[in-house]
Amino acid sequence: MRPVLRLLPLPLAIAVCLPAMADDKPVNWGLCPATETLPAFDDAPAADPVAAGSRDQLPTDIEGDELSGTNTTPQYQGNVALKRGDQFLGTDNLRFDTETGNYIAEGNVRYSDSSIRLVAERAEGNQEADTHKISNIRYQLVSRRGNGGADSIDLQGSIGQMHNSTYTTCDPSQPVWKLDAPHIEVDNDEGFGTARNAVLRIGKVPVLWAPYFKFPIDDRRQTGLLYPKLSVSGRNGLDYAQPIYFNLAPNYDDTLTPRYMSKRGLMLDNEFRYLYGNGRGQLDTTYLPNDKLRDRDRSQVEYSGYHNVDENWQARANIGWVSDERYFEDFSNRLLGVTNSTLQSTAGIYGTGRNWTAGLMADYWQLADYTLTEAALPYNRQPRLFATWDQPLGRWFEAGVYAEAVNFVHDDIHLKDADYERTGVTVERPGGARLDVKPYLSMPLAGAAWYVTPTLAWRYTAYQLDKDLAAQLGGERTPTRSMPITTIDAGLFFDRETKLGGDTYLHTLEPRIYYLNAPYREQSQLPLFDTRAFTFSWGQLFRDTRYTGADRQNDANQLTAALTTRLLRQADGREKLSASIGQITYFDDSRVTLNNAEAIVEKGKSAWVADVNWAINDRWTVGTTYQWDPTYKREDLASIRARYLMPQDGVVNLNYRYRRNTSTGSDQLEQVDLSFLYPINPSWSVVGRYYYSLLDNKPLEIIGGVQWESCCLAVRALARRYVRNREGELNNSFQVEFVLKGLGSAGQDTDRTLRRAILGYNRDDLYLVPPSNIAGAEDDYDPNLIP
Structure with missing residues (x-):
């Protein structure tokens, strides 16, 4: 027999109410007993999320040991089971009136689907009016951990009320904590629940009472309080923050966080987020009026976002500002607050294609360290235009070019005394513009166990300097530099199988040489806008310059020789051992330096660079x-x-x-x-x-x-x-x-x-x-x- 009978919407009021407040952080349940609060029902179908998604289109199958009554008021008795997709409803006795839609299920009422499993004493209601009442309930969540009970649940359409309900993720034999509420209302259409006089208990001790609060019951965001943060520190004293979430629209929201610090005062922190089809962004603002420790207002602004113009171009911005040079020191709880001496803001449009990249941007640097002056700040690039292009050229060659045009400006320098207070004396720092173009032609040759890549590049750099800066550098306002750069990068790969401790390994030997030649050009008349020396490291062995930026290109006649060996476990590919060693041989002195204080690189050998990593076993x-x-x-x-x-x-x-x-x-x-x-x-x-x-x-x-x-x-x-x-x-x-x-x-x-x-x-x-x-x-x- 297959009557038109919908299963009770029991998960509405239980599976999505209290446990919907759960944290998203992954949780370790390894200490929980293996037993289930409510074992799976023998005659219920297995949990099937696919069937759950299509249950509304499926008919309900009903069966039982005995059928009596009439066609309009059938009565099922003994092992009554209703099944639809992943849903199951079992009871000892079911009476149903097909004309009025009234039903009563009594005795050993059991319900399960892909999200919940429960038992109840009685269920009754009207299918046509979509009203239901379920009594004396115990439940266990299936899709996530959680269990509890309720004296009764009243359902009317999408609205539900739970009476004397409880929720916990603890095992019933170890009820460390439990949340209970005399009355909870659930609105499925609006997507929220309202609890009254809810109490959180640790053991038997009540630790939190909420006379009234609303909470989400699904993925829809809801305005309300988030979990607070509390700490104590010698710097801020008692530190309490209470986030308040505002669901303003489906594609943007706001979180306002009042933060009380007993030694400083009340700070307001606000986070505004937005999202749309072609981009997203976030604006964070912080304001502390009259910091009691600094006797001044403190604030910070941060913005990050992007907009996709089309499939190749994207506009991006990352903007930051702080009210004073001690802000990071006072309000960062990491060592970064000590080492972060500058704050950079950037905005621009960037593009990328199959063989090219390009961008037009500008940036600005702010001082964030009270012990320094603006002399420590990098030059602002306002604006900066760059482009790269590379393309195979025939069968054997590859051609490309790097190009950049920048205008450099710098804030005035405010001198400070020994106590880091400004003296009122200001020094201007002039700037200028720079064009850097670097075309190259390479010939990458490779086989199964070798490669050789000779490359010829030409670097041209030209400047348009401010008059004062040109005077400091010798008087020329339009200096240039032009020079060829030749490199040859070659390597071999040897490998063999070997055994160690009963395991089979792939043992590799990878020698590599890198030759660099660049003629000397006098560059003391060139400014230093954004150039510094690289820290000597393994990667520096295979670069064609010792410097970042384009203000210096070192002369070179040098050869790097390096060797790497590895042991790779054949069973799982894990690297048992990797060892590398390399050194540069300088055939001539390298005379280009950043400034007169830096010594030239003399003919001879560089420092040996070695790196070894060894997995002694799976633990060490x-x-x-x-x-x-x-x-x-x-x-x-x-x-x-x-x-x-x-x-x-x-x-x-x-x-x-x-x-x-x-x-x-x-x-x-x-x-x-x-x-x-x-x-x-x-x-x-x-x-x-x-x-x-x-x-x-x-x-x-x-x-x-x-x-x-x-x-x-x-x-x-x-x-x-x-x-x-x-x-x-x-x-x-x-x-x-x-x-x-x-x-x-x-x-x-x-x-x-x-x-x-x-x-x-x-x-x-x-x-x-x-x-x-x-x-x-x-x-x-x-x-x-x-x-």
Whole structure:
């Protein structure tokens, strides 16, 4: 028999109400019991998300042990089961009136679909009026973790009311926390629920009471309060932030966050986001009137966004501004706040095609370090036009060109006294314009185990300088430089199979040579707008210049010889060992320098550059980078790093870093960094970091903390001590976070702090060397890199 009977819309009021408040952060449920609150019903169909999407178009099949009554009022008894797609409704007794639409289901009422599984004592209602009442309910979510119950649910169309309902992600045998509410209203059309007198209990202790609050029940955004953040620090005192979310429209929203700091005052932080078919953007503003510690107003503005003009062109902007030079020092809780001395704003239009890139942009630099003057700022490029093009030329050749035209301007320099206060004396810094063009022709030849790429380039650079700057450089306002650059890049690949410890490996040997020749050109009459020396490293062995930017092109007659070897495990491709070593031989002195203080590169040998990474086993990895200068018989750089992966997601990192200033011969940096996550048992773990400068004999950051975790609750407590400014002053802070798994968290975002401080904290970033936090901008133009 196949009557027209819709299944009860039970998930409406349960599966999408309280658990809809769940946090999006991935949660570890490994400590939860394996048993289910409500085991799957034997006669129910398997959960099928595909069937769930088409259930409304499917008929309902009904069966039972006994059928009685009439055609208009059938009564099913004994193992009654209704099935439609992924939905199942089972009961001992079902009475249905086909004329009025009334029904009653009694005894062992069971319902399940792809999102929820529940049992109830009784269900009754009217299918035609779409009204239902379900009594004495216990439920378990299937699509995500969560369980609870309710005395009753009343449904009328898209509106539902829950009475004396509960929700938790804990196992019923371990109810660490539970959220209950005497009354909850759910509006499926509007996409929100309203709870009254809701109470959050930890154990049996009520810790939070909300007389009235609204919350979303689906993916639609709703205006309301977000979870607060609370911390205590020596710099700000008690620090409490309460985000308020405003759903203004489907494609834009706003989050206003009042933040109270007992030592500073009330700050307002606002985040506005928008999205449309051809772009998106975000505007962040912060305002603190009358900072009690600085006795002045403090503010910050940040904007980032883009607009796709067409398939080749995109307009982008990244704009930032701060009210004063101490802003980052005071309001950044990372070491970046100490090292970030400038703030860059850029805006422009950028294009890319199959064989070309181009852009027109402008930027502006703001000083963000009170110990410096505007002399430390780079020149503003206002505007900057660049283009690149490369194209195969016949069968053997490849041709290309790099071109850039820039106008450089600079803010006036305001001199400061010994206390970093402005003296009132202003010094102008003149600028100028520059054109740089670099066409090249290369001949890439390659075989299965070799390659040779000779390249001939010609670099032409011309200037139009301000009169004052030209006078400083010798008087010529339109200096030029023109020179050929020749490179030959060649390498071989050897490989063989070998066995080590019972495993089969692919062993490679990869020798490489790189020859560079460029004649000497006198360049002391050229300005230094955006050019500096590269830090000597492995990558520098294979560049055609020692400098960034176009203001200097070094002369060269040199050959790089390098060798790399690897062991790749055949079973899974993992790199067991990689080792590289290389050195430059200078056949002649390289006389071009940035300024008179920089020494020329003399004929002879460069420092040896070596890098080794070794996976001792699947848990231990070690690596080192080393530079040895044979001329002075000293090390210029040394880096040793090690990581050990413990069971239960534990990790230990140990790093040592040393660098010498090659210009002066003095020590520039020497640091040690120990960080760890140590699991004591499945529930308890300790975390820590000790980041210390041996050169300055002081800590840079110290973190100590403890974590406790159960099936459905986690608590993290951290104490931090870290450098807060360039004068080396230390700040103390204490952070606590409570994570109710499946519901949300309250307190500071300790997870973010620990992921930054402890490499591999969540074991999803198991690289040995962290990536650089100074990434190139998307509009980067580097004419010094030739394919």
